[in-house]
Amino acid sequence: VLIVKKKILAGIMAVALTLSGCAGKTNDKPAANDSNAKKTVVLWGFSQTDLEPIKKLYEEANENTEVKLVIKSPADYPNLLKQVLTNSTDPDSPDVFVMDIVYAKLFIDSNLTANLSSLSSKAKDAGIFQYVQDIGKDSKGTLKALSWQSTPGGFYYRRSLAKEYLGTDEPEKVYEAVKDLDTFKKTAANISAKSNGTVSIVSSRNELQFAMLYSRSSSWIKDGKLNIDDNVYKLMDLSKEFYENRYEALVPKLYDKEWYSTMRDNYKIDGKTQYVLGYLLPTWALSNHFEPNAKPTDGTGKDTTGDWAITQAPVNYIRGGSWIAVNEKSRNKEEAVKFIETVTTNVDFMENMARVKGDFSSSDKVNAKLGQGYSSAFLGGQNPFEVFNKLGKNVNASNLASPYDNVLNNLFAEQLNQYAIGNKSKEKAIEDFKAAVNNQFVDVIKVD
């Protein structure tokens, strides 16, 4: 009897173990779509706060549609996107997905994104900025992605410091002091001299980096070759000068604690307070960074709300920006295209969205409406949309995105930094940058 029992037990255990070994092979077929049931659009992105309001507004406007958000961490996002788009058996594979400007071109130029040329006339009618449309086009000029936002950059500054060191806090007059790179440099030197080095014109040379790179006339890659735009060389000189003369406040990282403390006059180097006159940053910095951090929420520094203003920057740049595209393999293409159409070309919807999100829209028309009679207490009564609109129209960013900007920018920043702090000559830095590009991109980007 015991033997039989043992035999049964052994059998059960073996079966159990075998089952546990290959568990997970259960049927996972998605339920067949009922025609009456809700339609679902799966939207992939890397920022919950950015996409949540869009989902909500879209579902309110289209009661039959459910927007399913799939949010991944920004660092892993491009790779996960590559994986899910190239073998899309995953039921969560996106119908629509968000791409950051630094890698958007990679997907736009591939056959993983669907043709959206049916939307191009609508985009024109909605007054979408030309550069937003151009970056959304592949190398043959087919529209494949659009954006609901536009991110031109300006020069934010502190009114009180401007009054003290530039003699005025009027945006137009302050612009006179920063209207081009030479004037900007002179002003930087003046402020530094007048204040005995305690006031810097920018928080960090990192700001210059993005302003200069994203105001280039050409991208890192031109005809399959590494292309070093004039702005890149100018940026190297500027960075070195700003570092050596301490025109920057040496903040090591943007968007962190030390950086925020500069906004409350509470940033100290070696025990001495270092003041920052201005910041070269885009539209979104206003609601995302300045407004929340100008108040001493942690009880340090002083409240500078109302002491801010924005004017045009020495160069017309953009910084960041998200484009959205349709997955070519989506089983839900019609819905997906409709989603993009609403979110990026429907002026009324976009106006609503921009108000909820506090975004600067990609549509000229929407921005004009948003700007009407608006005045920001934070900016001392200034209407930021007037400046934003001017910035948006001046931007000529059509050609400056390459598929590998996220890597190329980093490789360059390494060398830029080494040159700026004096560890390398300019020639050596450029040479090392070229070698690094050649090493990583072999025959994809040719290097002279």
Added chain:
Amino acid sequence: MKVKTIKMPTRSKIARGKLNFDRYGYLFIFPYVFGLLTFIAYPILYTIFMSFTNLRGLLPDYKIIGLSNYTRLLHDDFFWRSFLNTWKLWIPNFILQIGFALVLGALFTDIRLKIKGGSFFRTIFYMPNLITAASIAILFEAFFSFPNGPVNQLLTQIGIMKKSFQFFTNPTATSLLVSFIQFWMWYGQTLIIVYAGMVGIPSSLYEAAMVDGSNSRQTFFKITLPMLKPVIIYILITSLVGGMQLFDIPFLITDGIGSPDQSIMTMTMYLYKHGFTGINNYSYAATVAVGQFIVIMVCSIIIRWLLRDKDSKSVRKGA
């Protein structure tokens, strides 16, 4: 035990197929073998296979291109630099680690000192190993941050430095810092192994030495160290294998790019850079992985050979 009283079936019965327990054995080991083949053997073989192809980019189509990835690897300055970087990070970390472990181990096992609470301290020293690398990286970044990190504040306030120092723009400082973190995370582990090795040394040897009038230092160098040699070799090899695969701390502390100027780009980070950024050059990343494997193997063999027990044969004969 009851089992002993059971009359087991005879061989002939099993052979007739009625009660064949042998076959169940295969079922029992199946899950493990299945896991081994799927998650270990297959990836290794596939990696080796990939290194002979040109697989890369968004789409999974590739050609077999023979050894050209390997010729590239041999002449790849960046790879060899990452190899040197890895050693540069590992050596100071290992010296500190084994040094601390030996000294602490000797103190804890010293029969003359009889330190109390040894296990308490061993637990404390092991603690850093329990924190995830990500937290440690963030912690140290904050500690050494410019210009107002605690370390900078301390050093300027007590007057060692006049100005705050940017640790993370200086290659030497960054690499020493990474070495230090590695040491700090792992010396507890090493200490436990060393301690176990020291406890295993027969106390009669120490007693004999005491009777002969040797002091602590003499017993350490003449008895403890020689007796510990196999343990030290074990630590050396495992630490080397782990150290050559170093990834998390340098990756996290430099935002994944090995800055400043790629000075702390380790071999695994180099692999990651090729495989998972830019053009996703999977085949070359696979080649780097195989290269890394070969390098680690060669180094281990060399170390074993250098530290081989030259008179082990005679000892064995004597025993």
